[in-house]
Amino acid sequence: MISSNVMPFPGLAERVREVRQRIDDAAVRGGHGQTVRIIAVTKTYGPDAVSAAVEAGVEDIGENRIHEALGKMDATSVAVRWHLIGHLQRNKAKAAPRFDVVHSLDSMTLAAALNRVGQANGRRIIVFAQVNVAGERTKGGFTLVEMPAIADQLAGLEALEVRGVMTIAPMNADDAALRGVFQGAQAAARLFRTAGHPATELSMGMSNDFEVAVEEGATYVRLGTVLFGARPL
Numbered sequence: 001m002i003s004s005n006v007m008p009f010p011g012l013a014e015r016v017r018e019v020r021q022r023i024d025d026a027a028v029r030g031g032h033g034q035t036v037r038i039i040a041v042t043k044t045y046g047p048d049a050v051s052a053a054v055e056a057g058v059e060d061i062g063e064n065r066i067h068e069a070l071g072k073m074d075a076t077s078v079a080v081r082w083h084l085i086g087h088l089q090r091n092k093a094k095a096a097p098r099f100d101v102v103h104s105l106d107s108m109t110l111a112a113a114l115n116r117v118g119q120a121n122g123r124r125i126i127v128f129a130q131v132n133v134a135g136e137r138t139k140g141g142f143t144l145v146e147m148p149a150i151a152d153q154l155a156g157l158e159a160l161e162v163r164g165v166m167t168i169a170p171m172n173a174d175d176a177a178l179r180g181v182f183q184g185a186q187a188a189a190r191l192f193r194t195a196g197h198p199a200t201e202l203s204m205g206m207s208n209d210f211e212v213a214v215e216e217g218a219t220y221v222r223l224g225t226v227l228f229g230a231r232p233l
């Protein structure tokens with residue numbers, strides 16, 4: 001019988017420590033000298049995953065769906081930074097100010113909508129531009145080819161602040177392909193900086209590829225299953 005005061009996610013603090021060590025080792029191997037933050041991806045888990053993450057020392061929380069995220073925000077009393085890591089529909093852009101960062105800026109129509117929301121709220125919305133390096137049809141994001149034009153257009157949207165770039169690597173990519181994707185994201189961020197954006201962050205790396213991402217310069221890794229175990233379906 002399970003007693004009611006058992007901590008949810010037993011062993012989480014230990015897994016966070018192990019993952020941090022792996023990140024530190026990867027950062028040394030990569031030689032970029034960056035600081036890496038862990039985003040605990042709590043999607044499909046209940047609000048108790050958020051407090052468990054905080055207790056384990058992770059205060060950046062990632063969610064990929066607005067409705068689920070807002071529910072968890074309302075159910076969470078501890079202070080965390082909320083990251084929206086999934087596609088944001090234009091008609092839900094109003095929710096953006098509740099997140100510290102929107103990682104999934106993937107179209108100019110969404111950018112325009114977020115810019116209006118920022119103006120209406122009197123503050124800038126912090127976004128990462130999602131780049132679809134491998135050009136996968138199943139994924140959102142800008143291609144590298146269109147990035148220079150996008151960087152220029154985004155520079156005209158004053159209520160948006162492009163702090164970095166986000167990418168999702170293809171599943172089952174081999175090491176060389178993975179590195180190609182992460183280096184592509186790195187190149188996109190450089191391009192944004194050249195266009196005058198403060199794009200210093202690189203959100204890349206998930207449970208199965210975060211060490212390679214860190215070796216290639218990731219500053220945020222988005223980790224779900226490696227921390228919390230297999231997601232409930």
Ligand SMILES: *Cc1c(COP(=O)(O)O)cnc(C)c1O
Nearest residue numbers: 041064085206207222223224225
């Ligand atoms: C679910 C998700 C993650 C975390 O995936 P894991 O493989 O469980 O670490 C990271 N990024 C995005 C965009 C996701 O949707």
